[in-house]
Amino acid sequence: MCTTCGCGDGEVKIDGDDPSHEHEHVHSDGTRHSHGHEHAGDHAHDHGPRYAPAHSHAPGLGARRMVQIEQDILAKNNAYATENRQRLADRGIFTLNLVSSPGSGKTTLLVKTIELLKGRQRVAVIEGDQQTSQDAERIRATGAPAIQINTGKGCHLDAHMVGHAMGKLELADDSLLMIENVGNLVCPAAFDLGEAHKVVILSVTEGEDKPIKYPDMFRAATLMLMNKCDLLPHLTFSVPRAIEFARRVNPGIEVIEVSATTGQGMDAWLAWLEGGAAAARGQRQDSVSSLKHRVAELEAQLAARDV
Amino acid sequence: MHEMSLAEGVLQLIEDAAHHQEFAKVTKVWLEIGQLSGVEIEAMKFCFDAVTRDSIADGARLEIITAPGTGWCLECSTTVPMTEVYGECPQCGGYQVQVTGGTEMRVKELEVV
Numbered sequence: 001m002c003t004t005c006g007c008g009d010g011e012v013k014i015d016g017d018d019p020s021h022e023h024e025h026v027h028s029d030g031t032r033h034s035h036g037h038e039h040a041g042d043h044a045h046d047h048g049p050r051y052a053p054a055h056s057h058a059p060g061l062g063a064r065r066m067v068q069i070e071q072d073i074l075a076k077n078n079a080y081a082t083e084n085r086q087r088l089a090d091r092g093i094f095t096l097n098l099v100s101s102p103g104s105g106k107t108t109l110l111v112k113t114i115e116l117l118k119g120r121q122r123v124a125v126i127e128g129d130q131q132t133s134q135d136a137e138r139i140r141a142t143g144a145p146a147i148q149i150n151t152g153k154g155c156h157l158d159a160h161m162v163g164h165a166m167g168k169l170e171l172a173d174d175s176l177l178m179i180e181n182v183g184n185l186v187c188p189a190a191f192d193l194g195e196a197h198k199v200v201i202l203s204v205t206e207g208e209d210k211p212i213k214y215p216d217m218f219r220a221a222t223l224m225l226m227n228k229c230d231l232l233p234h235l236t237f238s239v240p241r242a243i244e245f246a247r248r249v250n251p252g253i254e255v256i257e258v259s260a261t262t263g264q265g266m267d268a269w270l271a272w273l274e275g276g277a278a279a280a281r282g283q284r285q286d287s288v289s290s291l292k293h294r295v296a297e298l299e300a301q302l303a304a305r306d307v
Numbered sequence: 308m309h310e311m312s313l314a315e316g317v318l319q320l321i322e323d324a325a326h327h328q329e330f331a332k333v334t335k336v337w338l339e340i341g342q343l344s345g346v347e348i349e350a351m352k353f354c355f356d357a358v359t360r361d362s363i364a365d366g367a368r369l370e371i372i373t374a375p376g377t378g379w380c381l382e383c384s385t386t387v388p389m390t391e392v393y394g395e396c397p398q399c400g401g402y403q404v405q406v407t408g409g410t411e412m413r414v415k416e417l418e419v420v
Binding site: 063064065066067068069070071072073074075076077155156158186187190191211212215216219247248249251 | 313319320321330345381391392393403406413415416
């Protein structure tokens with residue numbers, strides 16, 4: 001793990017490649033240098049003196065002072081997320097961050113969604129898993145472009161990884177981008193990726209009290225999809241109780257009951273998706289037309305000066 | 308929750324500050340952690356020590372300032388203290404409470420040489 005730059009777990013791979021780039025480092029003895037990083041576990045480069053001993057007499061050292069920081073711990077991730085969000089908005093791409101426990105049926109739901117949207121809406125997928133590219137392969141089998149991020153030991157995707165993956169995907173203007181996060185109801189809640197919304201998937205084969213056991217995730221999500229609803233007749237799962245728990249941690253959360261297997265509820269989910277996609281498209285068109293308007297104004301000013 | 312990633316985030320902020328404000332060693336770090344942020348203080352301290360080893364903040368003391376949890380109860384139309392994100396309103400017992408404070412995770416200040 002690279003604990004110096006911290007810009008990602010040492011074992012992160014995006015479709016098998018290490019995301020590597022330049023970093024500047026400040027060492028504890030005050031020296032500064034920059035070098036390329038291969039984000040592999042072993043650091044081959046020499047870091048020189050490891051730390052300044054307590055009796056260091058380097059010039060300018062000695063006087064203790066206070067430095068105000070006042071910054072959010074996740075500021076770095078949030079800055080990458082803001083950059084991703086802007087890149088996506090510029091192209092009218094409606095982006096969702098899909099989060100759930102492992103085994104909730106996220107990938108099956110995605111495959112079904114892509115098939116139903118065929119010919120109506122272009123979809124691209126970023127898949128996050130600790131290991132293997134099986135999920136990206138399942139998505140590619142539908143014909144949609146997909147890229148796999150393997151987080152290695154990491155338990156969540158971060159905005160830096162997603163930014164790299166976006167660069168490698170062929171994203172179409174006005175399309176849908178689905179980011180399937182690592183199956184984990186804890187950590188992904190805190191990491192903004194630049195998405196429009198987090199969508200949490202709770203399958204009815206899980207406990208209906210998951211929203212209050214993992215409140216951060218249900219608080220961060222805009223929509224809860226209750227998946228595998230075709231199995232309800234065989235279970236003791238209470239849908240109203242699950243909704244009540246979810247609204248206890250997030251009074252505003254929307255809920256759609258679906259079954260990726262039978263197609264139940266998929267219409268409502270697709271309508272929700274298309275509504276979001278239309279809004280993203282509309283915003284892009286608005287910003288394009290306002291830019292055109294501004295360009296026309298500037299050209300008029302320039303023409304007036306030429307005269 | 309993911310205290311290791313958070314500790315890495317703290318170190319990044321410290322290194323950025325070192326770059327802009329020209330200091331060579333950090334001796335104390337003040338973090339503001341909200342009661343409802345989900346951060347385990349003991350885990351944070353442990354991860355901070357691990358992540359800062361051999362860095363500019365090696366051996367720095369971590370001071371935690373706890374920010375109280377507060378929420379807005381829709382039923383009572385007032386701000387109420389909260390100890391859990393999904394907790395009930397201490398006044399009416401309802402659950403229609405939106406968290407308004409206590410989710411902070413901030414680096415406040417550093418003591419540097």
